Amino acid sequence: MTRSSRAACAALVSLIVGTGTPSRGASVPVPGTSATVDASGYIDGLAVVDVHGPRQRPQAIGELSLASRITRALRTQLTLRGRIGGPFEGGHPGVMNFVHEFQNRTPSLEFNEAYAELRLGDAQVRAGIQKFAWGKLDGQPPTDVLTPRDLHDPIVRDYEESKIGIPAVQLAYYLPPVPSIDLHDLKVNLVYVPIAVPSRVALADERWFPPSIRTGDVDVRESTAQGLIDAQCPPSKPECRVLTVKGDQHFPVSFNTLDSRPPLELDAGGIALRIGGTIHEMDWSISHYTGPETGPDAELLASANCVNCLGTVVNEHKLPIRAHAILRQDHDIIHMTGADWSTALGGATVRAEVAVFQNRPYLRISNDVVQELLRQLTDSRNPDSKRRVRRVFDGKGARLPLNELFPDRDSVEWGVGADYMIAGFLPLLQLNQVIFTDDGPEELLSNPETRFVASVRKRFLQDTLEVEARGVYAIERGSWFVHPRVTYRAGDHWRLRLGYLAIGGPAESVIGQFRDNDELTLEARYGF
Amino acid sequence: MKPDQLGDRMKLWLVVALLLAVAPARGAETSRQILDRRQALDDGERRWDDRHQKLTFKIVSKGTTRTRDLELSEKRYPADERKSVVFFSSPPEVKGTGFLSFTHKGKPADQWLYLPELQRIRQITSNIRNQSFVGTDFTYHDLDILTEMTSWTEADAASSLRGEETLDGVACHVIELTAKREDIGYTKIVLWLGKDDLVPRKLEFWGADGKLAKRIAQRDIRLTGKIPVSYATTVETMDPSDSTKVSSSTEVTILETQFNQKIADDFFTQRTLEQGPQ
Numbered sequence: 001m002t003r004s005s006r007a008a009c010a011a012l013v014s015l016i017v018g019t020g021t022p023s024r025g026a027s028v029p030v031p032g033t034s035a036t037v038d039a040s041g042y043i044d045g046l047a048v049v050d051v052h053g054p055r056q057r058p059q060a061i062g063e064l065s066l067a068s069r070i071t072r073a074l075r076t077q078l079t080l081r082g083r084i085g086g087p088f089e090g091g092h093p094g095v096m097n098f099v100h101e102f103q104n105r106t107p108s109l110e111f112n113e114a115y116a117e118l119r120l121g122d123a124q125v126r127a128g129i130q131k132f133a134w135g136k137l138d139g140q141p142p143t144d145v146l147t148p149r150d151l152h153d154p155i156v157r158d159y160e161e162s163k164i165g166i167p168a169v170q171l172a173y174y175l176p177p178v179p180s181i182d183l184h185d186l187k188v189n190l191v192y193v194p195i196a197v198p199s200r201v202a203l204a205d206e207r208w209f210p211p212s213i214r215t216g217d218v219d220v221r222e223s224t225a226q227g228l229i230d231a232q233c234p235p236s237k238p239e240c241r242v243l244t245v246k247g248d249q250h251f252p253v254s255f256n257t258l259d260s261r262p263p264l265e266l267d268a269g270g271i272a273l274r275i276g277g278t279i280h281e282m283d284w285s286i287s288h289y290t291g292p293e294t295g296p297d298a299e300l301l302a303s304a305n306c307v308n309c310l311g312t313v314v315n316e317h318k319l320p321i322r323a324h325a326i327l328r329q330d331h332d333i334i335h336m337t338g339a340d341w342s343t344a345l346g347g348a349t350v351r352a353e354v355a356v357f358q359n360r361p362y363l364r365i366s367n368d369v370v371q372e373l374l375r376q377l378t379d380s381r382n383p384d385s386k387r388r389v390r391r392v393f394d395g396k397g398a399r400l401p402l403n404e405l406f407p408d409r410d411s412v413e414w415g416v417g418a419d420y421m422i423a424g425f426l427p428l429l430q431l432n433q434v435i436f437t438d439d440g441p442e443e444l445l446s447n448p449e450t451r452f453v454a455s456v457r458k459r460f461l462q463d464t465l466e467v468e469a470r471g472v473y474a475i476e477r478g479s480w481f482v483h484p485r486v487t488y489r490a491g492d493h494w495r496l497r498l499g500y501l502a503i504g505g506p507a508e509s510v511i512g513q514f515r516d517n518d519e520l521t522l523e524a525r526y527g528f
Numbered sequence: 529m530k531p532d533q534l535g536d537r538m539k540l541w542l543v544v545a546l547l548l549a550v551a552p553a554r555g556a557e558t559s560r561q562i563l564d565r566r567q568a569l570d571d572g573e574r575r576w577d578d579r580h581q582k583l584t585f586k587i588v589s590k591g592t593t594r595t596r597d598l599e600l601s602e603k604r605y606p607a608d609e610r611k612s613v614v615f616f617s618s619p620p621e622v623k624g625t626g627f628l629s630f631t632h633k634g635k636p637a638d639q640w641l642y643l644p645e646l647q648r649i650r651q652i653t654s655n656i657r658n659q660s661f662v663g664t665d666f667t668y669h670d671l672d673i674l675t676e677m678t679s680w681t682e683a684d685a686a687s688s689l690r691g692e693e694t695l696d697g698v699a700c701h702v703i704e705l706t707a708k709r710e711d712i713g714y715t716k717i718v719l720w721l722g723k724d725d726l727v728p729r730k731l732e733f734w735g736a737d738g739k740l741a742k743r744i745a746q747r748d749i750r751l752t753g754k755i756p757v758s759y760a761t762t763v764e765t766m767d768p769s770d771s772t773k774v775s776s777s778t779e780v781t782i783l784e785t786q787f788n789q790k791i792a793d794d795f796f797t798q799r800t801l802e803q804g805p806q
Contacts, residue, residue, distance in 0.1 A: 040620060040623055042620065119803070131647060133646055133647040133648040136648075136650070136651075158645070160646045160647065161645065177794075185797050185798045185799065187799070278798070281638045283651050342650075342651045343651065344636065344638060344639075344651060344652075344654060346636070347636065347654065347655025348655070349650075349651055349653045351651075419653060420653060420655065421653050421655040421659065424658075424659060426653075459660075459663075461589070462587060462589050462660055462664070462665075462776060463660060463663030464589075464592075464594075464663070489594075489621070491592060491593075492619035492620070493619065493620060495621060527619070527620030528620050
């Protein structure tokens with residue numbers, strides 16, 4: 001651990017301890033000024049008993065939030081988050097940055113929020129590192145695209161807690177109500193995001209790295225391997241007839257992830273607009289975002305080589321090709337136009353949301369991309385393929401022309417849901433769907449991809465004990481997860497949580513690819 | 529005087545004497561008169577259009593104690609409409625949570641919840657009337673009853689005067705209200721009203737099973753302007769299996785209270801939830 005990292009972690013711990021005396025929420029005045037500071041936060045410990053899959057070490061997260069009121073109009077917010085342990089493998093200490101997609105820092109320090117807010121009558125300006133929460137549906141609302149997430153623990157960790165603050169400038173203006181049509185709470189938000197901040201994706205050896213992306217060793221049928229050779233040296237030539245392989249061929253593939261920071265250009269950032277309000281007690285909003293994709297985005301690069309290639313074919317009838325694949329961080333600009341709505345109907349609350357996307361990257365199954373490559377390479381009419389395979393066979397190595405792993409697609413994502421309180425139980429049912437509206441390759445998502453989301457929650461013993469179960473079922477792929485958990489609140493500061501995550505379905509699906517990640521979780525949190 | 533006339537006059541006096549015997553003694557009132565007098569005070573010199581309070585709830589249950597600190601702002605509108613905003617400042621898990629409610633007579637309330645960890649305002653179901661208010665011994669319905677009880681008529685709950693008692697040195701009228709409306713949720717409510725100030729000192733809520741369900745005691749009554757406020761209230765929930773035993777209790781302490789501050793209408797908006805307590 002470097003000296004600076006030790007110092008940073010020590011500072012965070014001392015801040016937490018120093019301000020973490022059980023507080024009744026009172027603001028502390030800053031001596032000599034009229035400003036006040038309100039400190040809060042938590043220390044969280046999570047232990048994961050992994051039933052299957054790669055390990056996840058216990059982790060501790062400490063978060064310290066300092067909200068200050070400098071004047072009536074000027075406020076600031078600083079949220080620091082430190083973490084030790086968890087799903088990181090081969091991690092090293094450091095401060096999380098805003099530009100890299102593959103970061104495995106432990107212990108780590110993160111500036112989750114650091115902004116100043118100026119309130120000028122009906123206008124409000126907020127500048128700095130901040131998070132956004134758009135949309136109304138449960139889970140991941142389709143229009144909630146401004147803020148990237150840390151995907152190292154994507155299901156157990158609360159959706160909002162996993163968000164990463166991004167540098168941005170937000171202007172908000174509260175418009176006057178229109179009583180004649182019962183329109184009120186009108187608000188316009190304009191957001192400028194100067195740099196692209198990517199989501200943080202697990203690294204290849206870590207528990208939550210998507211198996212569908214990993215290009216494992218490639219097993220090639222004898223006919224395909226022979227096709228690669230024949231494309232270079234057709235059997236019509238007598239000298240080529242000795243070049244035959246026997247049996248299916250196994251090509252080892254090494255795999256790594258690689259960061260690639262976003263371009264530092266003005267048009268690499270994003271801009272967003274949201275207008276919302278309430279009409280006849282129905283909440284609504286319309287939004288648009290043009291800017292960097294904040295979900296996982298990467299390109300798959302591969303190269304291959306073959307040492308003593310033809311000699312091995314002649315003597316051993318094997319093709320000793322070795323490949324190297326790199327998942328490199330990528331950057332795409334997307335366009336989203338969406339709307340959301342909610343209202344109370346009888347005793348239920350109904351919510352609906354839709355988002356239309358242009359040029360949004362969606363993940364394919366890497367094995368499909370590899371098979372397409374093999375078909376391309378065995379096409380003797382393709383001069384580029386022939387040239388590349390020739391270089392491989394000559395032992396010089398060549399880049400392989402893989403198709404996009406995250407091709408840009410146009411799509412519509414929508415959902416509708418409702419919850420209703422019955423005898424203290426709060427069940428929620430929601431339907432989400434993704435529909436691709438253009439022609440494109442087969443994705444990891446089906447077209448359409450329809451998911452049922454269900455959850456139920458009940459509190460007992462005067463809200464000290466909460467039992468909750470949440471599940472998602474993707475109809476077309478037949479993949480699912482269920483996450484029941486029990487939460488006990490001991491006193492005013494402690495929260496204990498026991499949960500179990502079960503995942504099932506085919507490996508070639510967004511959810512089912514994590515079917516080996518069933519786990520029992522135990523979490524203890526001290527809030528202050 | 530003829531004998532018939534004497535007999536008639538005696539009958540008349542007898543009738544008058546009987547009437548005087550059953551008529552309320554001079555100065556004694558019926559329960560309805562007492563309640564009407566109380567309502568007249570609440571509509572008159574004790575009337576408030578808006579209020580702002582800082583409160584602490586201390587919940588004691590099964591040997592554990594939890595606290596809730598909150599700030600309440602409420603405004604009354606014509607036709608029994610009310611708007612309120614509540615912000616929680618403790619415990620840590622609910623700190624910064626805001627709750628906005630528009631209550632209407634005869635239809636469900638419109639409610640929004642702001643959760644700081646979500647940074648999102650959510651419209652929520654109002655079908656929570658029988659749920660505990662933030663884990664206290666009040667339900668949302670109890671809070672509604674306490675507010676609207678003052679304006680009940682005999683059509684809502686029949687009143688009868690049980691007598692008088694002294695509580696903590698305060699002489700009280702004891703009035704029994706027998707619910708006529710099913711949505712009241714309790715079969716009867718017994719009310720101890722101070723004789724001098726008509727401020728409730730104790731309330732008992734009785735369930736359909738004939739057992740005592742809840743008990744509220746109000747102490748430390750002080751005037752804020754001309755409005756009496758109980759600065760210390762205890763709510764006890766009785767054990768359903770033995771209604772003489774208390775299963776849990778909540779102590780409500782008012783730290784600060786202000787009335788008729790002319791809170792602006794635009795305070796009761798989602799903007800206030802987002803921006804937090806001022």
